[in-house]
Amino acid sequence: MINQIGAYSLYICLFVSVYLILKSYISSKNFDKKIDQTFFATLSVQLLMTILSFFTLVFAFVFSDFSNITVFNNSHTLKPLFYKISGTWGNHEGSLLLWLLVLTFFLFIFFVTSKKMNVRYRILTILFQEIIILGFLLFILFTSNPFLNIFPIPDEGLGLNPILQDPALAIHPPLLYVGYVGTSIIFSASLAALITKTVDNVWASHIKNWILISWIFLSVGILLGSIWAYYELGWGGFWFWDPVENVSLMPWFCLTALLHSIIVLKNRNVFHSWTVILSITTFSLSMSGTFLVRSGILNSIHTFANDPSRGVFILTFLLFLVLLAVFIFFFNQKNFPDTYQRSFLVSRETSILINNWFMMFFLSVVLVGTAYPIFLEVINDAKISVGPPFYHKLIVPFLIPFLFFMALGPNIKWIKDKIKKLNISQIIFLILSFVISFFIVLNTNTNYLFSTLLFTFSFYLFFNVINSFQKKNSNLSQKVSHLGFSIFMLSILFNGILSKENSANMKVGDEINFLNKKLIFENVKVESDSNFKKLVGEFKLNDNGKIIHFKPEIRVYSQPETITSEADISSTLFSDNFLVFSLIKNDGFFNVRYQHKPLMIWIWISVLLMSLGGVFSFFKLNEK
Amino acid sequence: MKKIILTVLILIITTFYSNISFADQNKNIDHITKNLRCLICQGQSVYDSQSDFALSMKKLIHIKIKEGNTEDEIYKFLKEKYGEWIVYEPEVNKNTIFLWGLPLILFIFGGLLIIRKVTIK
Structure with missing residues (x-):
């Protein structure tokens, strides 16, 4: 009975989705000034149906209804209530349903909070978002239906993978999904803005909130996963460069780059096409993350459930979305302002470009490191392992200039600034950082010039951020996040040499x-x-x-x-x-x-600090 | 100015890598086993695993070190026996040239784009 409720509400969702795609496509052709009220009604219906469907599954888990195959496969009567509930998304089918729930919920929130925006832009965002929702609905209903019946009804379930029976891991996936799914709104909205020629500073301040939400949830989600790995896997490390960890890190790099470039778009109304490219890439990475984890082609400790046919579906769907995005991007090039504006070397714009430059590099290292072995095996039949030494060798040296630019960037003014000849405080910071680092490294018998430099520039960043707290002009959220990052670097370094x-x-x-x-x-x-x-x-x-x-x-x-x-x-x-x-x-x-x-x-605290900066920015604590 | 920055950068990078190869010579068994994949486990290193395979591997490496083999010789021996798959750090060869090179090429390309952005009239 309860299975039918869940399944039928998903079918209703499917019909609503098809209806909304047609409806929004037709409406986007007519330039109405007002938005049709049926949008609100149908979106509400869709949201309610998804909620109903999701809670039906939660209900089935709580009451151990083993007539449901998902419950049978993943639950057990003796499990504590908390893990019965978290078991809902601790499996493939349920986690997709959670994806869907967040997708529809976010679209609804987007719709009700974007009333000031261009009508056609809103409708087109609904169109793209509904295409994604439809894809997920088809995927769920035809390859991973969580509401299949099992008969005769078994007395007992098979139980949940014990490794998942843990408080951190119970809430880690939902947080991560909110982060992933948030990027879908950014994707849909930037395509819509591109078509309606509204990629500008107004749009930037509107979409920035969505970037912040995704970024905060993704950061905290990754953090929880990392804490879990630290105490549960029993290895005592906090990051293993495991493929499944990597796929969550990739959208994070991209989103961090986007978070910075959107600030430029908002304040200076430049970097239009770059921002759109980042939006599309971020979402593609979130989707391919799901694909890689779900398809089971990764050799990882995290692969809990997998099935190749599902992977093929997600891959096809992902390719379709990416091609659609690329197509729209190239056919709407004319909608970008056609002036290729110069940036001055010493300007906030350029310093943010430098941030993006490094973020893209870190992203490429992780992307190549994760995907390369898979392709190599397919093409050349050669099996290689890409592990921590690879990532360390490529990423760590680049952290030195990165930290240096990060320390200087926020001090530089927009448009054009001057390098003051011999800025005394900067030189003092640098010398002080070097001396401290020198003695730290000296005392630990790891007398590498390299460790000293890493320490030096981490301290240099730290001092610069601390110093910036006494200035009134720059914004609080940036300072808190950057402080978080400098503490993060320092605690990793201390941890590394003193463990x-x-x-x-x-x-x-x-x-x-x-x-x-x-x-x-x-x-x-x-x-x-x-x-x-x-x-x-x-x-x-x-x-x-x-x-x-x-x-x-x-x-x-x-x-x-x-x-x-x-x-x-x-x-x-x-x-x-x-x-x-x-x-x-x-x-x-x-x-x-x-x-x-x-x-x-302090590694955990510093990541929380970084996220807290995001929270400050979201609640507009920067503006007095 | 640019030349100075470039020289400093090259200096940093070369010292870093030379440091690494220098350090390689006196690394112990823990360091080596951390760089080896436990072939029968799911994504664990030999160091982290307590499986039979990992235990016998640890013994083997212990013996190899005692026999006076260097780290590189041990890796080479294991790669011949079990394949490239066993080491976490892939060597640079024709199969992996893009693995190591692609991110660096992208980095240079990105740098050029930024230089273009700030120098264009």
């Missing part, structure tokens, strides 16, 4: 000494929770008289049968102490890995 770790095989009662510390394996206990059994280890670390107790766990889930390691982390503002243990075949022995990670928590 210590020790890995050993131990049995209960063992005691090991390393780095002036003593680690004792005191006990191991078997406990059981509602849906898993666990081994709880008890460790005592004596760090120069300071005692830390650790209770890491090894969880054994029965539905489906999986073993996970839960690290025990004691966090302070200065450092994290991380301990994880895992089973090995040798009787009675466990592999115990201890890590000391300085300033770990």
Whole structure:
């Protein structure tokens, strides 16, 4: 019964979508001054139907309705309520339904908040957005219907992948999806603005809010995924350059570039075509992210559910959208102002171009690194792995000039500025940064010129941002975000050079000494929770008289049968102490890995600060 | 001015890479196993994995280091045995020239575009 409600409401959505595409196409040809009221009505119907459909699925999960195949495949009666709910989007079908929900919700919000804009522009945005919605509806209904029946009705479900039964990972996908889907509005709106010749500063300040929303959610979404990987995968790192991580990072680079270039468009009314190109690219990357993750062609720890036929559908759909966008872009070239304006070398415009330049470079590294092995295997049948060393070698050296430009950029005026001969404060900052960095690197026995330079320019940026807080002219959100980034760089660098770790095989009662510390394996206990059994280890670390107790766990889930390691982390503002243990075949022995990670928590805080800058900008806290 | 910037840039880049190759000589087993893919795992390095494969691999590398093999020799040995797939850092050859080169070409291209933007009349 409940399956029918969910499925039928999706079919209603489908009809509304087809209707809206025709309707908006026809209306866009007639230059009415007023917008037809039926748009509001039909969009509301579509939104309500999607909400109904989505909550039907949530309902089926909450009440463990195993007549629904999605619930049967991904849930279990013994699961805690929270994970029953999050199980709704912890699988392929449900996550697509969530995509759809956000798509329709955002379109609705767009419609009601864009009343001041050009009527034809609004209608065309609906048209493009509905094309995307239609694509997703067809995809859901014909390849991944979450409302299929199963008969006879099973008594028990198969359970959710235990690795997903985690608070951070329960809310990580929705946040990421909001970010991804937000880029669809940017895509549709820039195509619409291009056709209606309204790519200008008014449009820029209107679309900037959507860029900010996507950017904030994407940033926080990536952050949560990273925190999860840190404590759940048990490796103690926060970024592994795993393909699935990379596909979320790519739209982020693009969106960050867009966020900067839209400011130029808003303030100076230049960079029209570049902004549109970025909008199209950002959305294509979000879509291809979904495609790559869902198709299962990536070799990654994150591939939970995949099916090649689905990949083919998304790929075709993505190609169609990209071709449509490219087609519209080239046939509406005349709609851009035809003056190719010069920028002055020392100007805010150029400094933002430089930001975009680096963002595109970082993006290209990640894109090539992620996609290249796939193509190489298809074309040449050669299998290669592209891992952290590749990304580090290509990205890290470029961070030095990037940090330098980032420190200077916000101080430079629009249009044209002068480099003051020997700006005393800048020179002091630079020397101070260098001296501090020199001694830091000296004390850690990593006497590379290179680390010193990285530290120097990170500090240089940090000092510049701190200094900018006492100036009144520049805007708060930029300062907060840039402060976040400088802290981010510094904490990564400190973390990188000061982290210590020790890995050993131990049995209960063992005691090991390393780095002036003593680690004792005191006990191991078997406990059981509602849906898993666990081994709880008890460790005592004596760090120069300071005692830390650790209770890491090894969880054994029965539905489906999986073993996970839960690290025990004691966090302070200065450092994290991380301990994880895992089973090995040798009787009675466990592999115990201890890590000391300085300033770990600041990596998370700094990303939150960056996002907070975005929030400030969204709520217009810059304008007094 | 431009020449100075360029020289400094080249200097930084060359020192960075020479530093890396210098550092390569005294890296230990952890460093090597972090750069190796655990072939039977899903996206884990040999270092991070506790699988049988990873454990025997760690033993093997331990022996190889004791025998006096350098890092590069160990990689070469493993690549011959298991294929390129096992190392996380692909070497530069005709298959991977664009992997390494494409981002750099794009970077130069982008730089040229910006120079054009600021010098055009």
